[in-house]
Amino acid sequence: MTDAGIVEKEFLSDEGYPLFDTNLIILACKYKSQEVLENLLRRESKILGVLSPENSEISVLHPDHMDSEQHNAFYYAIRSDSIDVLSTLIHEWPGMNFTSNPRKLEQLLSAAYDELKLKRVPLSDEIETFVESKLIDLKFWSENSLSVKDTESDTNNIIARIKLMIEKIEFLKKEYSRADVDDVFLLTGKFILQNMHVLKRQLRSTYNKLPWEEVEFCLVSFISSQIKYHEINLLTALSLNKESIINYLEIFGKKLNEVVLEEGYFNNTDFNILPKTPRDEIVAQIIESNPNLGICTMITKKCEIFTHWRQ
Structure with a gap:
């Protein structure tokens, strides 16, 4: 190091220096400074190397580094209610590729989010949905994380x-009975879809009581129709709207609760075995006992016919 560099480091390490022992990444998240955070995390940026606190046991460039209040950057990013700030941390953290290390990201997000919820810190619906959706992705969809098979007996x-x-x-029923579909609605819908995708493979024996595939298909079609237009969405638009989707989900949720949580479902050790009854017969039985869900089956069949016709 040059003499100038030594002098610079000595100055920055002096307790009289305003940023002495300050983690700038944490500071930017704490004060919701998106632009500052982006500048700090730029690959070519040398700011962190110069302004890093030296007397910490953990490097400032490590996501576990905490400030004097014992909180890390992810805690403040979630508390800031800014999806942009949190996304920047996840995707731009220097020297840390969370794509190849999803368990680390899961640990960081889960610990920070759990602490905030435990303290009853008010968070927006947007950030809660974003974090919960990300945790679902990490826990159940990452090939490097726990597989569904590992959790089937849990x-x-x-x-x-x-x-x-x-x-x-x-939440959808309460908040969107009169409000229009927006990004939070779609994000919540995707979150529900991810849960359905996991649960239907864990609760296979319920296939003779619940129209998993049909309700899932309707929700996928509705979300798709809101995001991008394609020919099959015209058919969806004629049969599905926000009110009907919320209604189908509510009926399905009540039936799922009744079948699994109220009937001693887990007393049956074979809850992951598919019923042997043909699917068409099963669907007919489900519709007979739940007429309001019949439309989901009708829409699914119409779309299947349309897709087959186009081919």
């Missing part, structure tokens, strides 16, 4: 997932 996990999905369905 009844506590299944019950918690069902309750969370029903909670999100109730």
Whole structure:
């Protein structure tokens, strides 16, 4: 190091220096400074190397580094209610590729989010949905994380997932009975979809009681129709709208709660075995006992016919 560099480091290490022992990444997240955070995390930026606190056991460039209040950058990013700030941390953290290390990101997000919820820190619906959706992605969709098979026998996990999905369905009903579909609605819908995708493979024996595929297809079609236009969406638009989707989800959620949580479902050790009855017969039985869900089956069949015709 040059003499100038030594002098510079000595100055920055002096307790009288305003930024002495300050983690600038944490500071930017704490004060919701998106532009500052982006500048700090730029690959060519040398600011962090110069202004890093030297007397810490953990490097400032490590996501576990905490400030004097024992909080890391992810805690403040979530608390800031800014999806942009949190996304920047996730995708731009120097020297840390969370794509190849999803468990680390899951640990960071989960710990920070759990602490904030425990303290009852008010968070926006947008940031809560974003974090919960990201945790679902990391826990159940990453090839480097736990597989669905690993969790199939975890009844506590299944019950918690069902309750969370029903909670999100109730959120849509409460918040969007009069409001228009927006990004939060679509993000919540995707979150419900991800839960359904996992649960239907864990609760295979319910295929003779619940129209998993049909409700899932309707929700996928509706979300797709809101995001991008294609020919099949015209058919969807004629049969599905926000009110009907919320209604189908509510009916499905109540039936799922009744079948799994109220009937002693887990007393049956074969809850992951598919019924042997042909699918068409099963769907007919489901519609007979739940007429309001029949439209989902009708829409699914119409779309299948349309797709086959186009081919």
